[in-house]
Amino acid sequence: MDDLDTIHGERIYLARIPDEERYYKRYMELLNAGPVLSGTGNEPHTLEEVKELFAEWRKDEGNMTWGIFRKSDNELIGDVCLRYGYEEYGNDGPEVAIMIGEARSGYGSEAMRILLDYVFKEKRKLFGKQINIINLGLYKENTGALKLYSKLGFEEVMERPDIDNGKVEIVMQMTRDMWHRAKAI
Numbered sequence: 001m002d003d004l005d006t007i008h009g010e011r012i013y014l015a016r017i018p019d020e021e022r023y024y025k026r027y028m029e030l031l032n033a034g035p036v037l038s039g040t041g042n043e044p045h046t047l048e049e050v051k052e053l054f055a056e057w058r059k060d061e062g063n064m065t066w067g068i069f070r071k072s073d074n075e076l077i078g079d080v081c082l083r084y085g086y087e088e089y090g091n092d093g094p095e096v097a098i099m100i101g102e103a104r105s106g107y108g109s110e111a112m113r114i115l116l117d118y119v120f121k122e123k124r125k126l127f128g129k130q131i132n133i134i135n136l137g138l139y140k141e142n143t144g145a146l147k148l149y150s151k152l153g154f155e156e157v158m159e160r161p162d163i164d165n166g167k168v169e170i171v172m173q174m175t176r177d178m179w180h181r182a183k184a185i
C-alpha cells in the first residue's frame, strides 16, 4: 500500500520506508537482531528476501507498514504495521505487529500509542472502512511485548498453540471504545 500518512510523535515519527538500498540493509539489520528473532520466531532474512518483502507490502492492499524513525537523526529504528491475511481472529479488524531494534527504549510504547490514536481518530477510514478493533498475537514467552501491550490496555482474549512450533500464542485485542476509555483515565 503506497499512500501512508506520516504520523508524528515526540521522539519518533512513523513514515513510509523509502525503497532505497540503504534502508533495505538497515531493515535487514533490525530484523536479524537476536531479540527480534526470538520475539517474532522468524529466521534471519537475506537482503534479497528483504527486498521481496518490501515489494509484497507495496502490492498488498491489506498491508500498511510504517518505518519507525528517530527524530533526532532520522534513523530507521523499527517498524509497525497493520495488516490482514496473516492470522484469523474472527472479526473484521486488522492485526498489528511491531519491531524495535533497541529494547526498552520507550520507543515501542510511543510508536504504538501514536498509531492507536491515528487509527481510532474519529471518522478516519483505513482499508476503506472505520476500524473498531485491532488484534494481535504474541508468544507467551515474549515478556517485553506482553508488558508493552498490557500497559497500553490490550486485553487477552485467548491462548492457542502455534502449530508450526508448539509455542503458546496469546491473542490480544483493543477496541475503539477501550482505547478512548484508557485515554480518558
Ligand SMILES: CC(C)(COP(=O)(O)OP(=O)(O)OC[C@H]1O[C@@H](n2cnc3c(N)ncnc32)[C@H](O)[C@@H]1OP(=O)(O)O)[C@@H](O)C(=O)NCCC(=O)NCCS
Pocket (backbone or CB within 6 Å): 035, 036, 037, 038, 039, 040, 097, 098, 099, 100, 101, 102, 103, 104, 105, 106, 107, 108, 109, 110, 136, 137, 138, 139, 142, 143, 144, 145, 147, 148, 151
Ligand atoms: C516488544 C518491543 C516492540 C518493545 O519495544 P520497547 O521499545 O522495548 O518497549 P518500551 O521500551 O516502550 O517498553 C514497554 C514496557 O515493556 C517493558 N519491557 C520492554 N522489554 C522488556 C523485556 N524484554 N522484559 C521485560 N520488560 C520489558 C519496559 O520496561 C516497559 O515497561 P515500563 O514502562 O513499566 O518500564 C521490542 O522489544 C521488540 O521489537 N521486540 C522484538 C519483536 C517483537 O517481539 N515484537 C512483538 C511481536 S508480537
